[in-house]
Ligand code: KG4
């Protein structure tokens with residue numbers, strides 16, 4: 001059977017990703033990141049991201065083809081993230097994908113970035129269990145999604161009402177004087193800390209909040225609580241126990257994420273939980289999810305960290321699945337849609 005060879009392009013945020021897959025097999029995953037250009041601003045600057053995508057696009061496509069050992073004309077289809085994401089950044093990827101599709105005479109598939117975060121797991125663990133529940137946590141999104149058919153889309157059950165989980169990690173890291181992006185640094189610092197040293201608040205978890213926001217997240221109150229705690233410590237002249245703050249903060253985030261994800265899965269009778277997005281690399285999140293899920297008979301799938309962060313392989317993986325399932329390609333006037341639901 002001929003497995004589709006698909007090239008995927010991802011530019012929704014600050015990584016220019018070009019991935020190449022054949023069916024469920026990953027052949028290349030080239031990523032150029034502008035994260036260092038954003039570091040001094042403490043967050044992603046849209047204009048800087050768009051320009052960086054433009055500069056990185058052609059070299060990243062070439063690098064992916066070299067790694068995969070293919071020529072562009074070999075591909076069966078082009079897939080591209082059409083949204084959600086930064087409008088200007090998405091436009092660069094969509095324009096590049098259209099140019100390739102038109103020049104090569106191959107079909108183009110516009111894909112949903114969140115669905116791609118889910119589909120990427122096929123490259124590591126084989127066919128996706130459907131239905132499944134996805135917890136997507138990154139610097140740009142924190143969502144609970146129900147997935148019946150990943151090639152059709154995602155059904156949002158809940159999302160953050162303020163900061164994304166990764167954003168909370170980044171902001172708290174900044175408070176603690178750790179570099180951007182802060183997630184990996186908090187993860188590391190927390191290993192030598194006491195996760196019950198400080199009792200930080202669990203957002204949207206009171207009985208009243210649960211009535212309206214059962215599957216939603218809120219991390220800005222937690223961030224403020226950490227800031228107040230650190231300030232009080234500094235005022236008192238005592239040193240800030242960075243490891244304990246990191247561990248206690250991380251515990252609060254992971255506790256809410258895992259509790260709500262498992263509640264959502266149970267309420268839908270879904271037995272497979274998939275965790276994706278940059279924050280899925282968090283060691284505590286993985287361990288806690290596996291431990292609590294196993295008690296409920298729920299299986300957990302987490303792609304390896306390199307596939308969890310934004311990349312082109314996830315877009316190619318979803319594109320290949322669309323080809324395999326006979327989905328109709330997008331039209332060549334496919335728009336970039338920054339406002340797709342998260
Ligand atoms: O998916 P991603 O690469 O880009 C988007 O934001 O879409 O996610 C990046 C986010 C950053 O906020 C980063 O701090 C966080 O993922 N992150 C982590 C870890 N590794 C990356 N957060 C917690 N623990 C980690 N080990």
Ligand code: ZN
Nearest residue numbers: 117138277310
């Ligand atoms: Zn993402």
